[in-house]
Amino acid sequence: MKSDYYEKLGPYIKMQREKTTLTQLDVAEMLKVDRTTYTRWERGDRPIPVTSLYDIVIIIDKNLVEKCGFLFRL
Numbered sequence: 001m002k003s004d005y006y007e008k009l010g011p012y013i014k015m016q017r018e019k020t021t022l023t024q025l026d027v028a029e030m031l032k033v034d035r036t037t038y039t040r041w042e043r044g045d046r047p048i049p050v051t052s053l054y055d056i057v058i059i060i061d062k063n064l065v066e067k068c069g070f071l072f073r074l
Contacts, residue, residue: 010044016061026035031055 017027021041031052040046041056048056 006041007044008049009048010042014042014059020060022060027056027059030059051070 017024024038024042025035028035031038033052039048041048041052
């Protein structure tokens with residue numbers, strides 16, 4: 001069952017990544033995950049592990065911290 005949270009977060013991450021020069025493969029390699037895994041995260045098909053989400057924030061969009069503020073309350 002897909003989570004509404006990830007269905008919204010994934011496309012937001014994709015939109016922010018597309019504002020950079022990074023490809024899905026670039027980000028996947030930086031995260032040390034398979035490109036298909038990263039693609040599924042962007043589509044909202046799979047939950048993103050918190051540690052990976054934190055790294056995505058650092059790589060792509062520091063403003064994403066506002067949308068994922070819970071990370072810093074763990």
